[in-house]
Amino acid sequence: MTDILKKFLTTDHSTRIQVLHLGRAWQTGLAHQDLPPVVARLLGELAAASVLLAGNIKFDGSVVLQLQGNGPVRLIMVECTSQLQLRATAHLRDPGSTIPDDITLQQLLNADGQGRFSVLLDPAGRQAGASPYQGIVSLEGHTVAAALEHYMQHSEQLETRLWLASDAHHCAGLLLQRLPTGSAPGAAPIDPQSTEATWVHCQTLAETIKPEELLAETPDTLIHKLFWEDDLLAFPEQDVHWYCPCNRDRVAAMLRSLGQAEIEDILTEQGHVHIDCNFCGKPYDFDAVDCAALFLDASERLQAPGSDSLH
Numbered sequence: 001m002t003d004i005l006k007k008f009l010t011t012d013h014s015t016r017i018q019v020l021h022l023g024r025a026w027q028t029g030l031a032h033q034d035l036p037p038v039v040a041r042l043l044g045e046l047a048a049a050s051v052l053l054a055g056n057i058k059f060d061g062s063v064v065l066q067l068q069g070n071g072p073v074r075l076i077m078v079e080c081t082s083q084l085q086l087r088a089t090a091h092l093r094d095p096g097s098t099i100p101d102d103i104t105l106q107q108l109l110n111a112d113g114q115g116r117f118s119v120l121l122d123p124a125g126r127q128a129g130a131s132p133y134q135g136i137v138s139l140e141g142h143t144v145a146a147a148l149e150h151y152m153q154h155s156e157q158l159e160t161r162l163w164l165a166s167d168a169h170h171c172a173g174l175l176l177q178r179l180p181t182g183s184a185p186g187a188a189p190i191d192p193q194s195t196e197a198t199w200v201h202c203q204t205l206a207e208t209i210k211p212e213e214l215l216a217e218t219p220d221t222l223i224h225k226l227f228w229e230d231d232l233l234a235f236p237e238q239d240v241h242w243y244c245p246c247n248r249d250r251v252a253a254m255l256r257s258l259g260q261a262e263i264e265d266i267l268t269e270q271g272h273v274h275i276d277c278n279f280c281g282k283p284y285d286f287d288a289v290d291c292a293a294l295f296l297d298a299s300e301r302l303q304a305p306g307s308d309s310l311h
Contacts, residue, residue, distance in 0.1 A: 003240040005055050005084060006219040008232040014195035015202050016177040017232065018052050019219035022086075025242040026171045029088055032281035036099040037168070039073055039090050042108070044166025045144040047078045047088040048173035051240055052162070053119075054080035056177075061123040067147070069115030069139060072099050073108045081124075085243035089279045104142050115139030117147045119155070152177075161203055165211035172214040174222070176202050202227075244280040251275050251284045252294055260295045267291055 003025040008017040026044060035043065046065055054063040060082050067076040071093070078088035092099075099108070109115045117139045122132040135155040141147045145162035152160040159178035165171065178199050205226045213222065223232070255263060255273060266273050273286040286294070 004219060005051055005238045005240055006223065007055060007235040008223065010198050010202065011231050011233060012194060012198055014179055014198050016056070016175070016179055017202065017223070017227070018055060018175040019222055020048055020051050020173045020240070021219055022048065022051070022171050022240055023169065025086060025240055027169060028242040029086070029280065030168065032276070032283060033089065034281070035090055038099060038101050038103055039092070039108070040168065041166045042105065042144060043076055043078070043088050043090045044171035045164035046076055047086060048164050048166065048171045049144060049148050049162060050078040050080040051084060051086060052173050052175040054082060054084060055238060057082050057121065059123050060125065061121065064120040064122060065148070066118045066120070067109050067115070067139065068118070069109030069111070071107060071109045071111040071115070072097060072103070076109070084238055084240045086240060087242065087244045087279055089281070105144065105147070106139070106142060110139045117151050119151060159199070161206065163206060163209055163214060165214040167215060170215045174206055174209060174214065176206055244277060244282065246277040246280060246282055248284055255286065255291070256294050263291050263294065
């Protein structure tokens, strides 16, 4: 099944409907992240939510969703660009601890009531010194969907409903969003009672969906199953890709910045230098020969034995 986002609009332009299904992209994202199953599920749900929101931004940039607290999970963060390039990570307070599969979102991140849900909108062309838009609310609800609905209602004043699901193979989501009357270009004035009826109707249908259906069905099949009696305006589907900008060259530059003496100390102690990307978890290993090549000048690095194996 392909990694796609499908977008629809009710014919009265009052309700946005979006369906997302990720398979390969999500498996790529989990490949280097050793997370307890319950944390991986939460990360997948937040990743699905970020794509659903990023599909609506009107600028070149990214949406960052972040759950932060003082429980067993210190941070869950996902980022999705306006080109639907996704990355996601979770950091545990004690990576060696056992986290039970039935623990709740509040127990994981909000045991002391100080947990926070934040949304950051970061334009790609933001000038140096300019701050991105950031909204922060208390962490409410027992699911990622409930926490995000609370944020959208209290920070963005947008009525939004979300159904999210995730496992080791897929993550998926369904979004309903009530649009301000007359917000769609060319939309005619609409009776508020009519738009209210549309909103209630769409929620009633979406409430019937089960998490296993979200994960198993294609977006087209799911929409047909829920809205087969409704005429919806459909938009072109959009592909979603996993993307983390880490690479061996960037890691090498970071190691070079530490200085030769510190790298040699690590080699003496450990025999090699091992770095995991702080975001996606991808591992990078540098042996003694690799580390020596770090401190050659550019022309010498090109001629170093095995240099073409560094990339």
